[in-house]
Amino acid sequence: MRGILGAALSLLLAACGAASAPDRTTLAAAAAQLLPADAQLADLYTHACRNCHANAASGAPLTGDREAWRDRWRKGPDVLLRNTLQGFNGMPAGGQCARCTLPDYTALIRFMSDGEHQ
């Protein structure tokens, strides 16, 4: 089904379709270069978050894409953390990181939204 319906149905339904960022592939390539400076955090990020947050094909906000993260931050840090842990739309609960602790999640969210070495 890869993409074959996309063109036609998107024409039909474009009015309500989510606009895809034109440079998502470029942003994903940049995201793929980023890692938390802390080794333990980098390990967690690599095995959980990065699979979607540095992947052009996913719908997740990309690491370092501050524009995409700004809307999430507007909801407040508590809502952002809660949505991360409970799951929200495409985001699976906890990013399926079975080893992460609450402080890990807070640090990982901060890293991904800033794209800076923590």
Next chain:
Amino acid sequence: MNLTRRRALLGTTAVAVAAGTGVTWRQHRLDREPPSPPLVDSSQHLLWRNWSGIQSAYPAQRLGPRSEEEVLAAVRFAAAPVRPVGAGHSFTPLIPTDGTLLSLDGLTGIVSHDAASCRANIWGGTRLEELGPALSALGQCMPNLPDINKQSLAGALATATHGSGALSPALHARVTAFRLATPAAGILDCSRDQNSDVFDAARVGLGAFGVMTQVTLQNVPAERLYKRVELRPTPEVLEAWPHIRDTHDAAELFVLPFTGMSAVVTHDKTTLPVRSLGTSRDNEVLLDLKRLRDWAGFWPGLRRHLAQWAMAGQQPEESVEESWKLLSNERDVRFNEMEYHLPIDEQSAALRAVLEVIETNRHDVFFPIEVRSVAGDDAWLSPFYERDCGSLALHAYYKDDYRFLFDLIEPILRRHGGRPHWGKLHSLSSRELAPLYPRWSQALEIRATLDPDGRLLNPYLEGLFGRG
């Protein structure tokens, strides 16, 4: 006349506003998040949920061992039940524990490989999406892959995860050896020559026989595939499916309910040069099908007409890539799923019955029905044990009601002789499963010798494999 026109205009406007309001209200209602459990329990233990969100737990302890010795210590001494977790892609309650959640994310990558035999020994925590490029760098590839590749290797094997292809067995059929950390027998080397009964019983083991730390896979030389995706009318595709299935290296259907159309996906080995399509739009398409459901779900005729009008004239989509890039897909529209594996000759009749039931009773369904084939194997708890299977997978958006899968779909799949996928929704108890698996009792005996105190059994697994 003017008055009549004005009334007509007002009437039309009122109807349009009412319809628009109705659609907006309906969409708002359909897009509500399902209720979520609290972030922590009364003991401040952090929430764990599976990928779709329908399973949850508050493990007292989360461990991420970095050696086999640490895995062994965990299965022997950590708070029970000890449940190994991968990507959380199982919809059945295989994982929930108030004891220890054991992640193998610290044990990943390729341990060793042998070019001559095309085998690789791999850590059990390795995610399939990481394994593709890692094997490619060695000139190897797995001959088939599941639709989703987020799973850990050990998790995928434990639940008999599979791809599609009439001659292509599930992933566990390509395992030549594994190492299993068990509560009572230490770490066992298992193969057809060593601990062969454990090899047969635990190759598909639901993480209940021990923790699979290392796996040796029989791979094939890295290969390119030619992938073709074509939209065709469903009645025509249903007729042609046995031929399509048997004439390609891998083939699957996505039957699109309420559209009269199906996507036929085929893969064949090729030496053609790479022809990439770039980023997949599958998730966008799926959300378009959801919008069509949201807007026109109350009027199936209109829904079908709009879908067919939108799909008219679509040309087949073709691409050539390394196999690991084409066989799996990015699926970030979450769902719950039921899949049964039927005797291959039963598949088409069951598919027709399932499609009719959905289109008659469940206008809220918009996910495609996934139709695949899998060759038989000899793992005792494999749903493909000693028979070639045709698989049918039904999905429900994670915000939608999925109970119809049990009420309407499962009876059809059982009537056609299906065995359920271990990681996907089903209602079968031990009493109902045992007759489906000729080696059921032997497998349970072996499990009991490896884990006599039931340290690996959560309440769900206790019900399936328990000592009672």
